[in-house]
Amino acid sequence: MPDHGSWYQATARGRRTWPRLAGRVAADVCVVGGGYTGLSAALHLAERGYAVVLLEAEHVGWGAAGRNGGQVGSGQRRDEAELTASFGLALARRLWALGEEGKAIVRERVARHAIDCDLKPGQLIVAARAADTAALRARPGRLARDFGYDAMRYVPAAELGAMLGSKVFHGGLLDTGALHLHPLNYALGLARACDTAGVRIFEGSAALGCSASDPATVRTAAGEVSARHVVLGCDGYLGRLEPRIAAHLMPINNFIVATAPLGATRARTLIRDDVCAHDTRFVVNYFRLSADHRLLFGGGENYRRGFPADIGAFVRPHLLRVFPQLADVPLEYAWGGALGISRTRLPHLGRLAPNLFFAQGYSGHGISIASLAGRLIAEAVAGQAERFDVLATLPAPRWPGGTLLRWPLLVLGMLYYSLRDRL
Numbered sequence: 001m002p003d004h005g006s007w008y009q010a011t012a013r014g015r016r017t018w019p020r021l022a023g024r025v026a027a028d029v030c031v032v033g034g035g036y037t038g039l040s041a042a043l044h045l046a047e048r049g050y051a052v053v054l055l056e057a058e059h060v061g062w063g064a065a066g067r068n069g070g071q072v073g074s075g076q077r078r079d080e081a082e083l084t085a086s087f088g089l090a091l092a093r094r095l096w097a098l099g100e101e102g103k104a105i106v107r108e109r110v111a112r113h114a115i116d117c118d119l120k121p122g123q124l125i126v127a128a129r130a131a132d133t134a135a136l137r138a139r140p141g142r143l144a145r146d147f148g149y150d151a152m153r154y155v156p157a158a159e160l161g162a163m164l165g166s167k168v169f170h171g172g173l174l175d176t177g178a179l180h181l182h183p184l185n186y187a188l189g190l191a192r193a194c195d196t197a198g199v200r201i202f203e204g205s206a207a208l209g210c211s212a213s214d215p216a217t218v219r220t221a222a223g224e225v226s227a228r229h230v231v232l233g234c235d236g237y238l239g240r241l242e243p244r245i246a247a248h249l250m251p252i253n254n255f256i257v258a259t260a261p262l263g264a265t266r267a268r269t270l271i272r273d274d275v276c277a278h279d280t281r282f283v284v285n286y287f288r289l290s291a292d293h294r295l296l297f298g299g300g301e302n303y304r305r306g307f308p309a310d311i312g313a314f315v316r317p318h319l320l321r322v323f324p325q326l327a328d329v330p331l332e333y334a335w336g337g338a339l340g341i342s343r344t345r346l347p348h349l350g351r352l353a354p355n356l357f358f359a360q361g362y363s364g365h366g367i368s369i370a371s372l373a374g375r376l377i378a379e380a381v382a383g384q385a386e387r388f389d390v391l392a393t394l395p396a397p398r399w400p401g402g403t404l405l406r407w408p409l410l411v412l413g414m415l416y417y418s419l420r421d422r423l
């Protein structure tokens with residue numbers, strides 16, 4: 001598959017390559033996938049003393065890890081009110097705390113391994129409709145009271161108008177505990193840390209199948225790995241590798257553009273405090289500034305297998321609706337990626353056999369939760385599965401229609417919701 005020509009690729013730091021797997025190797029654990037799930041699992045496992053082989057079909061960070069919006073939100077993808085309504089306060093608190101641990105892992109990894117990935121604090125969650133402000137207003141009080149989180153405050157429309165150079169939002173939440181970063185450089189930094197910790201990384205080495213045995217054998221085109229444990233971290237790029245988990249996951253294409261550099265002064269008229277932002281629409285618009293003062297803007301999803309022929313033209317109307325003053329600014333990069341969506345929007349972790357683990361379906365919250373999933377998988381491999389099982393026992397319904405019909409059914413559902421966004 002071709003590379004995606006993103007601003008992230010153009011500004012990748014310290015990229016290196018690893019060999020293709022040839023012949024037979026043995027390991028304690030074979031990790032499949034070189035995104036955040038695989039890299040985080042491999043690193044935590046190597047730190048616990050396991051011999052780890054990581055297989056990546058393309059190159060490290062090639063999937064959503066190297067293409068995403070870079071927003072490291074707090075807690076889980078579903079907010080704490082929804083979690084409480086679904087699971088009760090005790091489990092909602094546990095899930096929130098795990099989400100916060102994911103965010104802390106990102107911070108720790110960046111600091112410990114000196115990963116140069118423009119990590120910065122601050123996220124605005126902005127109301128696309130006036131009706132959305134009530135739910136936003138309720139969050140800071142509830143988070144402080146029931147979840148011990150006090151880094152979020154409501155920002156009324158007038159104050160928001162001074163923070164963002166856009167007139168389309170009705171108010172927002174400022175979360176000073178959330179983060180944003182250069183997602184590919186975070187992934188590349190994790191890969192270097194893996195390498196230093198002794199993980200044997202193989203690129204251009206797609207896993208083609210995995211035996212149901214102990215030890216398991218994972219086959220690639222030119223080699224195989226014999227391992228006591230296998231970890232699958234392929235998310236939206238799982239393809240046909242493991243049909244038993246594919247039906248629980250909907251791979252959705254989402255798109256981002258980078259404008260030409262705006263200069264520091266003009267950039268700050270768009271986002272005064274260099275925070276990242278996303279809105280409350282079902283098909284979310286999200287944006288932030290790059291280190292070289294571009295606007296990075298994500299918006300629009302498609303529910304076809306391929307990408308639109310002109311991604312820039314596809315995203316531009318969304319960008320101009322939020323920032324019409326950028327009509328004169330060319331878009332220099334436009335790219336897309338696939339992310340795995342679960343029906344509950346909560347992560348889908350589990351075991352397909354006692355020695356076969358998987359984690360996927362972060363539904364747009366994967367920088368922190370996939371980093372967390374890697375730690376929890378390493379704990380489970382080491383026989384301490386209590387925290388892994390908190391997530392593994394969450395409901396994870398299949399998408400209606402299974403792998404064959406989930407797509408047309410999703411298209412119908414999504415068209416309905418994106419129409420609702422427009423109304």
Ligand SMILES: Cc1cc2nc3c(=O)[nH]c(=O)nc-3n(C[C@H](O)[C@H](O)[C@H](O)COP(=O)(O)OP(=O)(O)OC[C@H]3O[C@@H](n4cnc5c(N)ncnc54)[C@H](O)[C@@H]3O)c2cc1C
Nearest residue numbers: 033035036037057063064065068069071207337365366367
């Ligand atoms: C456009 C876009 C914007 C997003 N914005 C955000 C955001 O702002 N914040 C956020 O938290 N999340 C965001 N996400 C989601 C986030 O990027 C993902 O949740 C996260 O990358 C998942 O990590 P992962 O390692 O599980 O999967 P990926 O990062 O997708 O990595 C999977 C890897 O597995 C490899 N692979 C697949 N099959 C095989 C095989 N058979 N053998 C070997 N290797 C294989 C792939 O090549 C790929 O490199 C976004 C995603 C997209 C696409």
